[in-house]
Amino acid sequence: MLIMFKRVCSVFCICMLTLVSFSCSNSDDDAISESTDSHIYIGVAWRADISNEFFTNVCRAIQQAGGTPVMLAQVKSSYAQYDNYGKLYSKYISTNDYLTESIADSIKLYTYNNSNINEVILSLACNFIQKQRLLRT
Helix, strand or coil, X not given: CHHHHHHHHHHHHHHHHHHHHHHHHCCCCCCCCCCCCXXXXXXXXXXXXXXXXXXXXXXXXXXXXXXXXEECCCCCECCCCECCCCCECHHHECCCCCECHHHHHHHHHHCCCCECHHHHHHHHHXXXXXXXXXXXX
């Protein structure tokens, strides 16, 4: 169940990234002409361990397909506490290395509300627009 939840969250973030990218690129002020850059940027869910084999394989596959992987910032729930490295405090982790039932229930109940997902997507969109402006100059 937790793995499915993580997959749904990852897909949601990628869909949001795609929507933000299209909405930014279609505005009059920030329109991307076909002659400047038609490169594809793909959002990849945040990981603390970027040397992980799965993560590196996903990034490599995106690059081989002609895209550029962009790691999303870490999305954090306000219902949990994190250390300075972005790691959940151990009180939220079960002995099997899954979320405890109480924090998982809170996250499921409130979904993306009370998280920093809006800031993560906005930051990504702003960086995308800034790169496009630099390419035009």
